[in-house]
Structures are given as structure tokens and as C-alpha cells.
Amino acid sequence: MTDTSAPGRDSVTRIMAWVLGALVPGIAAHVWLFGPAILITLALATVTAVAAEAAMLRARGYPLRPFLFDLSAVVTAWLLALSLPPLAPWWLIVTGVLAAIVVAKHLYGGLGQNIFNPAMVGYAVLIVSFPAQMTQWAGPLELTGTSLTLNESATLIFGGELPRARLDAVTMATPLDTLRTGLLQQLTVDETLRQPIFGTLGGVGFEWLAVAFWVGGLILWARRIIGWQVPMAFLAGIVLAAGLLHFADAGRYGSPLFHFFAPSVALAAFFIATDPVSGATTPRGKLIFGFGAGVLTIVIRTWGGFPDGVAFAILLMNLAVPLIDQTTQPRIYGETRTGREPRA
């Protein structure tokens, strides 16, 4: 190769490390609000992901070193772990991670080739296959007054039994679930929101988790690890769709603020929808991708059969990426939309 253009200091590993680092505030908030169970989930997911990655690399005849150290598998593992209920059983986590790494990533060609976001494929597989286990969330410490210790969490996750009373004391439905259930029971949003799980911005505790993800996301944006287009468009899609519904019938549809401060939305906006591999690449394409995912999230949350819509919204938009990219090619230097004339 006659190319001498020197590569700079940036690397895939560095980008992935920043993403992991930016997730730390969210993880810390998670531990503080819901107890240490998430740490076990994260560790299990990481080990599974790295093992699956290594096995697939070996099977596909790729060198282990550069690909294992790119940390992309760990990012997938963490994003999936943070999307799962913290007390999910071990086999749920392992199944989800294997679906993400083996099927969504490597069977589609490995790093850079997967058309679907691996973490979201893992999540979708789990929520379709094991809906019951996917909704059992630990309640926020602030409401339950107690959380499982690390030991208790491990016992629960790895299949041990806990006294029923103990379990009931710490688990409860998520705010999003509560809202859905309330609607099914013909309660108005106002009535539902009077339940103790709801706080000032969103769900008690959950709102602070969302804030922690926001902090991490803004760090990524400030470090130029992610662009502004996808998160802003995603949030705009959420607020616009939720706002329209709320405006049309405030009794049936939650306020956009509630969605805005949902941790799932913050995580999706800054960490999941921004996955470059499965996302759109053109500037306008990123806006369309983010906005579409945001609107679809609200649509699926409102009318869909699953407790959350982020995963399916992202996967649906992943499908649209080739079309989006192709139809939003930007104007190049020395060219206008109408023809090849100078700007200015």
C-alpha cells in the first residue's frame, strides 16, 4: 500500500472504553437505588459475552487478540444487562447474551457487519420468549425500604430459593408497567400517577437512574464519542409522539415528561440508538433514524403488547437503515441539490 496518511490516536477500543465508562454513573445509581444485584448481572453478562465472542472468533478463524480487546462484546453485554430486570435468573442473562453475540453479531459477520443492534436482539428474544421473567423488577429502595444483599441476589439469580415474603418485599412492577396496568383497569393517568411508585419526574428512583444515564450520555457527547443527531432526534421523537397523545387525551396517555425521564429512554437515546454499526450514517439519516425510533417507541409502548417498545423500535429502524442512508446522501463539496453549482 502506498498510503501513508498516518492514523491518529483514536481506536475502536478507546471508543468502546468511553462508552463503558459513561455507563458507570448509571450503574452506580442502579446499585444505590435497587441494590447490588445489577453487579452480578453485569459480571455474568460480561463473562458470557467474552466467552461467546472468543468461541465465535475461533470458530470463524479470526485472531482473538484485536477483536477481544476492542471491547465491543463487553459494551453489548452491559447494555443488555442494564436493560434486564436486576433480579433476572442467570439463564435469562446467558440466553440473551448468546442471542446477541452469537446470532445477532457473529452470524451476521461480526464486528461492523451486523445489521441489527445485538443488545436489542438479545432483549427482543428474551421478552418474546420469557415475558414473565422480564417484568419482575426490584423495587426502588426508597419505596421498599430494603434491598437484597449481594449474597441474596446471587442466590436468587443462580436459581436458589428466597423466602417468598422476602422476595415480595423487594420486587414490584416498574412505573411503565404500572401505567399500562392502570390503563387496563380503566384508571386515568392521574389516578395511576397517585400510586407510590411515581415521583416528581417519572418513577421514584427510576427518574434518578435516568438522570445518571443522561450524565453518561452527555459525557459521551462532550467527548465526541457520539454525535448530537441521534440522541436529540430520538428524544424529540419521544416527546413529540408522547406529547401529541397526551394533548389528545391526557386521561389515557402519560405526559411526555414521564417518558422523557424514563431510564429506558435515556439509555436508548445515548447508548443504544447511537450504535454506529446498525444505525444510519448520513447526518440527515441519523436524524430520521433517531426520530423514527423515538416515535416507534411511544407507539409500541402505547398500543403494543410488550412492556417496553425501545428494543423493537430500534430493530425496526435498523431494518430501514439501508434505505435511509441511500436516500439521504448529503450534498458534496462543489455541488448543490439541484445541480453542480457553487454554494454562495
Next chain:
Amino acid sequence: MARELFRFKGGVHPPDHKAESNARPIHAAPIPRQLVIPVRQHIGNPAKPVVDVGDTVRTGQLIAAADGTISAAVHASSSGTVVAVEPRVLPHASGLPDLCIVIDTDGRDEWVERTPLDYRAMPAADLRMKLRDMGLAGLGGAVFPSAVKLDAGPAQICPLLILNGGECEPWITCDDVLMRHHADDIMRGAAIMRHLLGSTEVLVGIEDNKPEALAAMREAAARLEFAVEVVAVPSVYPGGGAKQMIETLTGRQVPSGKLSTDIGIQVFNVGTAHALARAVLHGEPMIERLVTVTGHVLRPQNFRVRIGTPMQTLIDLAGDREGATGVLMGGPMMGLVMPNSHVPVVKATNCILVQSRELFPAPPAALPCIRCTRCADVCPAELQPQELFRFAKAGDFGRAQEYHLFDCIECGCCTYVCPSHIPLVAYYRYGKSEIWAREREKRAADLARERHEFRQFRLEREKVEKAAKLAAKAAAARAQAAQDQARRVAPATDAPATATPDAAAGGTGEADAKKAIIAAALARAQAKKAQSAPKNTGQLSPEQQRAIDEIEARRAKIRELARKPLESETENP
């Protein structure tokens, strides 16, 4: 001066490494014992050698003449004897040899007579011809023949002249030191350019990381009798690219696929302006240039170098060091890897960058593209490098062209920011060369197809002509036969009526009667045949008839052949 500046899209900020080499004064490199001077140092047609082995030449003597409009002459960089006119390895990415004129210098450096030109009194076309014959080519890197660029085209006027002192590429400082020490000559060159182009405005763009050069150029501008505005532009790579400099200074973009003169702007490197002044005012053809020797050397600095000097000579002058891993011509972003350190300095050699493992560590192995679009963010041509890479890698060159591969200026910003360390520009160069190769092949194939089609046409035509001739012959033969038959049959047709009485009349014409009966039978048979004949054969064209005849003839022949062996068998048991 508060001139409004514009920010072109993209660009990067690599460490500039200018301080290593720009503080030392310009040092004139000694004339080497042997000069290797390529005839192709510019874009366009290579110059044609006009000297032979054994000829003695003087400094500045024409040794290869410009060939056509887009070409530039080549001159002896010093006096001596031509010892070879042969292909030598050149400072070119391909590493392929090209024709060179090799001169053993005599050390006396005796010049030909130098005659300054009174450019104001000369017709512009003559002056341009003169510049072409003095070997003037752009020293900024592209080495485009300057005489061509100094032609404002049919408009005869190019309102804005820009001198480019951007020198955005890291490590290189030859323009910087030239501006510091020879600002007046540069301005004199600008005056000649302004004269030839009819420019009304002259701007000099210099990146703001060169305060000394800016000051020197401003001082020189103040001494001129016409207005030259020296503008400090932000230091952003590739801000020194001609198109980027134009956009920074004017906010305008050169339309894709067009020249800057189409929007009334012409850009020259400051080094070219200096060389132009030397050529016109001192009668010196382009036989030397400033070269930065930097990187892994003891004393990085700028040399005034005769064209054809081996690079190693300069590296030795700057202090060769252990641990060099390679030599680049140009900077780290766009430079070319030299096949070896002994290739000669040419007009395009602005920098000799000696690499070492510490300064230029080997890039880590490339990972797959993760579509992060950092490349698109920094691309000054506003392309989608990640898509171009995908298409080039997949060999989908048609799509690559659709995505404007040829608008890529190969500045290397994408490679610089790629977190997967993919040598993107190498893929684009590969894509471009593949497309060129395919176009060449296609042209060759088109030619072959045209030839083939013409041959087919010729064969067809000959066949038709032959057929027509045969048909004419056959028709003539048939007409003859018909006439003969008509003569025979004519009496027979009305025979039945007359024959019976004749026969009854008895005796006299028994043979005649017999003949008449046969003829009558034939006539009946013929009539019957005509009735039972297929209807669609009634109106046969001569050709169809001929085809049928041919077939019948063949059948007859086959029947005959089929019968023969039987006959022979029976004959010879």
C-alpha cells in the same frame, strides 16, 4: 485586517511538527557529482530529450523540450556531461522506472546565458510559451504546468489571484522559510501572475501557525505598488488545499468537475510565484527548489536543492541517524513512500521526511469499519468515506463513482481519524486506478467490438453481393431454359385438338402423333402438378426460388450418391 473568513467543512488538527525545521536558515545544498533528472516531473506529457549521451551541457540548458500544451521543459541543473538517457527508479508511488537524463557534473556550474524577460512588453501567449520552455510547474505538490494555469481562458481575465502559503501538511516548512526569507521575490512573482491573469484582487493566505512568514509577507506587500492582502487563516489540515483556501478566503466552492478559473479565481503556491519571478526577472529556468529535510535526522532544516540531487545526499547533510525505517516524499498525510533513499529530488519534492519507529510507529492492524462516520465528519470534500470504502473493498466501482469517488482529494483526513485504522485513502487510490484500468479496457474492447462488427458487416455485404451475382446468373439460365421449353411445348399444347385427326388420318405422321401424345400427357401432368402444388410457392422471389433450387440440387445429389454404391455393389460382386 478584519476580513471575513469562512470555515470549510471537515479537516483535522494533527500535530504540526513545524518547529523542528523552520528555525534554521536556508542552506544551499552542494551540487552532487551526479544528477538524475526525470523528463516527467509535471502533470501532462513528458518532455522529449534533446541531448544525447556524451553531450556537454551547461547549467540551465534545455535538455528535454516540452511536448504539447500541457507539458513543461526540463533543464540541466548544473554543468557537466550527459552520461545516460535511460529509465531510472523515480520518486513515485509506483516505484517504476521512468526516462531520466543523467548528468555527471563538472563542479564548475557554468550557466548558459540568462536573459531576463520584459514581461510587460511581451504578448501574453509568447510569455506563457516561454514559461513552459523554462520548465515552470506548480511547486505546491501537484506540479501542474504553470503556463497553462496562467491562461485566464476565453474570458481573458481572472479577477482574483490567491497565493497559497497555507502549507497545512505537518512537518513541511519549505514555504514557511521561503516566505520568511524571500517575500519580495514572491511578490514580484505575484505581480507577473497578476499581469498575465488580469487580476484585480490579490490575496495571500497563510496559516496562523506561521507568524514570522505572515509578518515578512505583510512587509513585502506594503512595499508594492498594487494592493496585496495577506490573510492569516486558521491552521486546519487540509486548509492549504487550493479548494479549501478558496473557500476559507471567499466562502465560495469550486463547482464539482470544474476549475477555479470558472468562478474567476486562480491559486498558486508561493514557491511557484518565487520560481516565476526567478524565471522572468533573472532568466533562470526551474532547476532548483527548497526542500525540507526533517523527521528522523540530526538537524532538520530546509535546503536549496538542484533538481536531480539524490535524496540521500540531503539526508546526509541533515545528519543521517541510525534507526531510519523509510523515506517519505511530502508529509505524513499525503506523502509518498519512496522506493529507496537514492531517488532524485524532483520539482514535486517539497519535503523529505525520514521515518523512524518512534516518530511513525507501525499502525495497528486494521479492524472492520464500525460505520462511526468520523471520516465523514472530517472529509473536506464532504463525501461519505465509509460508503466509498465499502464499495471499493467490494469491487463495486460503479457505486463508488456514484458516491463521487473522483471528488476525493486524497488528503488523508479519513485515515487519520479512523478508529479502526483502515488505510482508507489506499482503498480510494485502488478504486480510482481500477476504474481507470477498466475504462482503458473498455475502450480497447469497444475498439475490438467495432472492428468485429465492421468485419461482420463486410462479410455480410460480400455474401449479398455474391448472392446477387449468382441470382442474376441463375435467372439468366432459367430464362434461357424457359425459352427453350416454350419453343418445344408451344406446338404440343394445342396438339390434342389436331393430333387425333392426324392420327385418324393415319400413316403419315405416326412418330409425330406419338410425340404429340407424350407432349399432351406431359402437359396434363404439368397442369396437375401446378394444381396440387403448395399455394404459397406460387409467387416465389428469385432468391427463394434459388434456395429451393439449391436444396433440390443437393437432394438430387444425395439421392445420386445413395444410389451409386448400390450400383457399384451390383456391378462388382
